Amino acid sequence: MAQIGPFKAVRYNLNAILDLSSVVAPPYDVIPKAMQESLYRAHPYNIVRLILGKIKKDDDPKNNRYIRAKKFFDLWLKRGVLQQDRSGSLYIYSQKYAYKNKDIERIGFIGLMGLDLGKGGTKVLPHENTLLAPKLDRLRLMREVRAILSPIFVLYDDKKHKVINMLKNFCSKEKAILDIDFENVRHRVWRLDKADIIKRIESFMGKKNIFIADGHHRYEVARMYSQEIQNKNLTQELKDNSRYIMVYFVESDEKILTILPAHRLVKNMGALKKAAILEKLSEFFLTEKMPSLKGMMTRLHSLSGSHVFGMYLGGRDFYILRLKDIKEVDKVIKGKSKDWRRLGVSILHLFILQHALGIRDEDDNIEFVKDEKDVVKLVNNGKFKIAFLLNPTKAWQVERIAKLGERMPRKATYFYPKPLSGLVINKH
Numbered sequence: 001m002a003q004i005g006p007f008k009a010v011r012y013n014l015n016a017i018l019d020l021s022s023v024v025a026p027p028y029d030v031i032p033k034a035m036q037e038s039l040y041r042a043h044p045y046n047i048v049r050l051i052l053g054k055i056k057k058d059d060d061p062k063n064n065r066y067i068r069a070k071k072f073f074d075l076w077l078k079r080g081v082l083q084q085d086r087s088g089s090l091y092i093y094s095q096k097y098a099y100k101n102k103d104i105e106r107i108g109f110i111g112l113m114g115l116d117l118g119k120g121g122t123k124v125l126p127h128e129n130t131l132l133a134p135k136l137d138r139l140r141l142m143r144e145v146r147a148i149l150s151p152i153f154v155l156y157d158d159k160k161h162k163v164i165n166m167l168k169n170f171c172s173k174e175k176a177i178l179d180i181d182f183e184n185v186r187h188r189v190w191r192l193d194k195a196d197i198i199k200r201i202e203s204f205m206g207k208k209n210i211f212i213a214d215g216h217h218r219y220e221v222a223r224m225y226s227q228e229i230q231n232k233n234l235t236q237e238l239k240d241n242s243r244y245i246m247v248y249f250v251e252s253d254e255k256i257l258t259i260l261p262a263h264r265l266v267k268n269m270g271a272l273k274k275a276a277i278l279e280k281l282s283e284f285f286l287t288e289k290m291p292s293l294k295g296m297m298t299r300l301h302s303l304s305g306s307h308v309f310g311m312y313l314g315g316r317d318f319y320i321l322r323l324k325d326i327k328e329v330d331k332v333i334k335g336k337s338k339d340w341r342r343l344g345v346s347i348l349h350l351f352i353l354q355h356a357l358g359i360r361d362e363d364d365n366i367e368f369v370k371d372e373k374d375v376v377k378l379v380n381n382g383k384f385k386i387a388f389l390l391n392p393t394k395a396w397q398v399e400r401i402a403k404l405g406e407r408m409p410r411k412a413t414y415f416y417p418k419p420l421s422g423l424v425i426n427k428h
Contacts, residue, residue: 003113003114003206004111004112004113004114004201004202004205004206004247004249005088005111005112005114005198005202005244006088006089006090006111006112006192006193006198007088007089007111007112007244007246007426008084008085008086008087008088008089009084009085009089009091009110009424009425009426010077010082010083010084010085010147010424010425010426010427011082011083011084011085011177011423011424011425012045012081012082012083012422013080013081013082013083016079016080016081017043017045017081019043020178020180020422021180021181021182022042022043022046023042023043023045023046023047023422024046024047024180024182024187024420024421024422024423025039025046025047025048025051025052025420025421025422026183026418026420026421027051027150027214027215027418027419027421028051028052028150028421029134029217030418031048031052036048036052036054040054045076045081046422047149047421047422049068049069049072050069050072050073050145050149051069051141051149051150051421052065053065053066053068053069053072065141066140066141066143066144066145067144069141069144069145070144070145073145073147082425084427085191087193088193089191089192089193089198090109090110090111090192090198090201091109091110091111091189091190091191091192091423091424092107092108092109092110092167092170092171092189092190092191092192093107093108093109093110093187093188093189093248093419093423094106094107094171094176094186094187094188094189095107095185095186095187095417095419096185096186096188097184097185097186097258097416097417098184099258099416104255104256104258105256106250106256106257106258106417107164107167107168107171107250107256108164108167108248108249108250108251109163109167109192109201109248109249110151110246110247110248110249110419110423110424111246111247111249112244112245112246112247112426113154113210113244113245113246113247113249114243114244115222115223115226115243115244115245116223123209123210124154124210124211124212124219125209125210125211125212125399125402125403125405126212126216126219126402126407127211127212127216127398127401127402127406127407127408127412127413128212128216128407128408128410128412128413129216129407129410130216130217130220131217134217135217135220135221135224138217138218138221139221139224139225142221142222142225143225143228146238146427146428147425147426147427147428148218148222148245148246148425148426148428149421149425150218150246150419150421151215151246151247151248151419151424152212152214152215152218152219152245152246152247152248153212153213153214153215153247153248153250153415153418153419154210154211154212154213154215154247154248154249154250155210155211155212155213155250155251155252155257155395155398155399156205156208156209156210156211156249156250156251156252157208157209157251157252157399158204158208158251158252158253161251161253162204163201163204163205163249163251164251164253166197166200166201167192170190170192170194170197171190174190175190176188176189176190177189177190177191178423182420183417185417187420187423189423189424205249209403210247210249211252211398211399211402212402213250213398213413213415214415214418214419218245219245222242222245225242226242226243229242230242238428241428242428244426245426246424246425246426248419252395252396252399253395254394254395254396257395257415258415258416258417259392259393259394259395259398259413259414259415259416260370260392260414260415260416261344261370261389261390261391261392261393261414262368262369262370262390262411262412262414263368263369263370263372263375263387263388263389263390264348264349264353264366264367264368264387264388264390265366265367265368265369265375265378265379265383265384265386265387266353266359266365266366266384266385266386266387266388267364267365267366267367267383267384267385268359268360268365268385269357269359269385269386270358270359270360272357272359274313274317277313277357277386278319280356280357281311281321281352281356281357283356284323284324284325284328284351284356285309285321285322285323285324286321286322286324287319287320287321288319288320288321288322289317289318289319290310290318290319290320291318292316292318293312293318293372293373293376295318296310296312296318296319296320296389297310297372297389299320300320300389300391301391303320303322303391304391306322306323307322307323307326307329307342307344307347308320308321308322308323308391309321309344309347309348309352309388309389309390310372310388310389310390311386311387311388311389312375312376312379312386312387312389313379313386314379314380314385314386321352323347326342328351329341329347329351332350332351332355333346333347333350333351336406337401337404337406339397339400339401339404339406340401340404340406340408343393343397343401343408343409343412344390344391344393345390345393345408345409345411345412346408346409348388348390349361349409350409352388353366353388363410367384368411370414372389375387375389392413392414393408393412393413398413
């Protein structure tokens with residue numbers, strides 16, 4: 001169950017930084033090289049220098065991206081560019097954006113959450129597998145800066161909307177401390193320092209399971225880091241602080257959650273040609289030729305409740321694939337729950353790619369792209385041979401798989417928008 005609490009956030013000094021949108025950034029793992037360069041140019045104090053510093057040719061154990069991050073962090077604190085709040089607070093975080101011609105506001109709060117270290121900490125349910133290399137990268141950074149620079153993003157169940165109503169009521173009476181636009185999303189933050197409201201939220205959250213939406217690697221790294229700290233001759237304050245991770249808590253309400261699909265593109269099809277692909281898939285799927293990308297996507301979305309996929313073979317050959325018999329999938333996918341076998345990404349990878357088509361399903365052969373127009377361009381320019389387009393995974397599916405103790409296939413979810421880095425920092 002969730003063990004949460006307030007903290008004294010380190011924040012940008014708005015007297016020193018006149019335009020906060022120039023110093024924030026998306027999470028490190030969605031920053032490509034071109035964006036990293038752009039963020040570096042945006043402002044000399046941009047948070048990217050801490051969360052994803054540049055790698056230089058002459059880097060060595062004494063001078064590298066992690067050491068430089070620590071130097072920047074210490075220097076910015078010394079100069080007063082970053083300042084720590086004097087009292088503990090929760091930080092209400094609202095993201096307002098447009099999606100499919102609707103205005104949506106996702107509102108939650110940022111606070112500390114006790115790590116599950118086998119000693120009565122918060123029970124956290126993940127839904128994705130993690131990789132060693134990204135964890136080692138984040139661990140090296142945490143060892144140097146001794147701070148959590150970005151919140152992980154988690155979900156909790158609250159069908160009566162008790163917490164969100166408390167948050168909205170507070171926001172209606174108080175002025176936001178931050179209000180910026182970044183990448184077509186309005187980001188606002190309020191500092192909630194009312195002890196009675198904090199206690200009510202703590203009490204309510206103490207009964208809840210927590211589901212990780214984004215930040216699986218950083219959550220596991222925080223646990224690794226904390227266990228390291230406990231075994232070292234360091235101050236008790238540092239040991240105590242390391243037992244918590246900074247978290248963005250959001251109610252698992254489909255109305256305020258947007259999950260984008262990650263469409264799949266395949267580089268190498270082996271000897272398979274268009275006719276053979278259609279013949280193999282026709283054994284298991286009803287295939288419907290579509291006149292255009294727009295027509296295919298409209299049809300795909302209209303069939304979101306069934307096991308349906310879009311397929312693009314290039315040359316304006318768009319298709320809808322509808323599974324004939326789910327029992328055929330159950331014959332192929334073994335050792336997984338019914339809920340896992342019904343996921344679109346599970347059927348695509350294990351049944352379509354591996355079983356029906358015999359395609360090599362490895363990361364160097366599969367690319368993940370969110371925008372369907374980019375998908376078509378990448379196939380048309382010859383970089384990829386075929387594309388499969390999916391409907392998005394639902395939040396309730398994420399929770400159900402997590403409760404079962406299973407992990408979804410890679411890139412099963414892309415929660416939009418991402419919480420920004422640089423709004424609040426938790427210094428150990």
